Amino acid sequence: MVHSSIPFTASIPSSNHNNSSLSLLQTTSLEVCNFVYGDTNLSSDSLTRYYEPNAVNIEPNFINTDALCPCSYENPLITATTRSVITDIFQLSQHLRQIDVKTPAQTLAMFLTLFCLHTPRFLRKKTQRDPMFTAIQVWTELDDVSESESFDGHRKCIVEHTLNVLLLPSLHADLGRPYASSDSLISATSQFHTSSIPTLRIPGTGASIPSPLHLRLRVITRLMFNEQGKITRHRDFWDVKDLLGLVPGVSLAQWIGTRLAGTGLSYLLRCWQTASSRQQEEDDSHTQSSASDYAAPVDTDAEPV
Incomplete structure (x- = not known):
C-alpha cells in the first residue's frame, strides 16, 4: 500500500532576514501539524523546541503573575495546558494514524503481554509477522498557510489542511505520492494542493468509482507565538458542517x-x-x-358682524 500525503518541507530557503523569520514560523507550524495529523514521528525534544514551557505556578498562598499564558492545546474535544499532556496527545495521535488488524496469534500475545503473563516462544515468532490487513489509514494534506504579526511582537500562523481517513486502504487503487514544492509553502497565500482521490475498481471492468470509504475533514490550526518564537497556544478548529458531512448521505442532505x-x-x-x-x-x-x-369648510357668503 502506498501512503498518500503531501510532505511538509523541513527546511525552507529565504532571501533576507524578514523572509527567514516568516519562513521559520511557517515551517514550525507545518511541522507541528505534521506531528499531530501527518506521518512525522514525535521526538523527545520536539515540544521543547517548539512549545513554551509550563508558565503558571500556582501554590496555596502564591500565584506567579509573571507568566499567565502557559502553552496550551485545544480542539473541540480536548484541552491540554501542560507540555507533558500535549506530548501524550501527540503520541496517541501517532498510534491512530494506521490501525492494523492483528492475526489471532498476535492478538493472544498482546493480551498475554498486557497482563504480564509469559508468552510462549512460538507466539513470539508469529508476532514478528505482518498484520492481517490495515483497517484505517490517516494522513493530512496541506491547503494553505498564512502568518500575521500583532503590535506587541506576537505572531500568529494559521494552517488550513484536510484530514483524510481511509477505511480498508488495501482495497483501493494505487494513489502515488503528490508533491508540494517548498516555494508554495512559504507564500502567505499559497496555491491549494490537490491529490488523487482514492477510488474503488469495479471487478471485471477497467472503471473505478470514488470510494465511499474515504472521509475528509477540513481542519484549521491556529498557532500563537511569543517574541522568542515559542508556541504559547495551539488550537484546532473543526466545522460542524464538515463533521456532519462525514456521515454517509448527510452531505447531500446538507446541499439540498x-x-x-x-x-x-x-x-x-x-x-x-x-x-x-x-x-x-x-x-x-x-x-x-x-x-x-x-x-x-369656509363660508364665503356670511356677512361680517
Whole structure:
C-alpha cells in the first residue's frame, strides 16, 4: 500500500532576514501539524523546541503573575495546558494514524503481554509477522498557510489542511505520492494542493468509482507565538458542517437543505417587504382621508358682524 500525503518541507530557503523569520514560523507550524495529523514521528525534544514551557505556578498562598499564558492545546474535544499532556496527545495521535488488524496469534500475545503473563516462544515468532490487513489509514494534506504579526511582537500562523481517513486502504487503487514544492509553502497565500482521490475498481471492468470509504475533514490550526518564537497556544478548529458531512448521505442532505433554506429566507423577506409596503400605503391613505374629513369648510357668503 502506498501512503498518500503531501510532505511538509523541513527546511525552507529565504532571501533576507524578514523572509527567514516568516519562513521559520511557517515551517514550525507545518511541522507541528505534521506531528499531530501527518506521518512525522514525535521526538523527545520536539515540544521543547517548539512549545513554551509550563508558565503558571500556582501554590496555596502564591500565584506567579509573571507568566499567565502557559502553552496550551485545544480542539473541540480536548484541552491540554501542560507540555507533558500535549506530548501524550501527540503520541496517541501517532498510534491512530494506521490501525492494523492483528492475526489471532498476535492478538493472544498482546493480551498475554498486557497482563504480564509469559508468552510462549512460538507466539513470539508469529508476532514478528505482518498484520492481517490495515483497517484505517490517516494522513493530512496541506491547503494553505498564512502568518500575521500583532503590535506587541506576537505572531500568529494559521494552517488550513484536510484530514483524510481511509477505511480498508488495501482495497483501493494505487494513489502515488503528490508533491508540494517548498516555494508554495512559504507564500502567505499559497496555491491549494490537490491529490488523487482514492477510488474503488469495479471487478471485471477497467472503471473505478470514488470510494465511499474515504472521509475528509477540513481542519484549521491556529498557532500563537511569543517574541522568542515559542508556541504559547495551539488550537484546532473543526466545522460542524464538515463533521456532519462525514456521515454517509448527510452531505447531500446538507446541499439540498441549505439551498432550500436560503431560497425560503429570500421568499419570506420578499413577502415581508410586500406586506410592509401595503400596510404603509393603507396608513397613508387613511391619514389623508381623516385629514379631509376633519377639515372645516369656509363660508364665503356670511356677512361680517
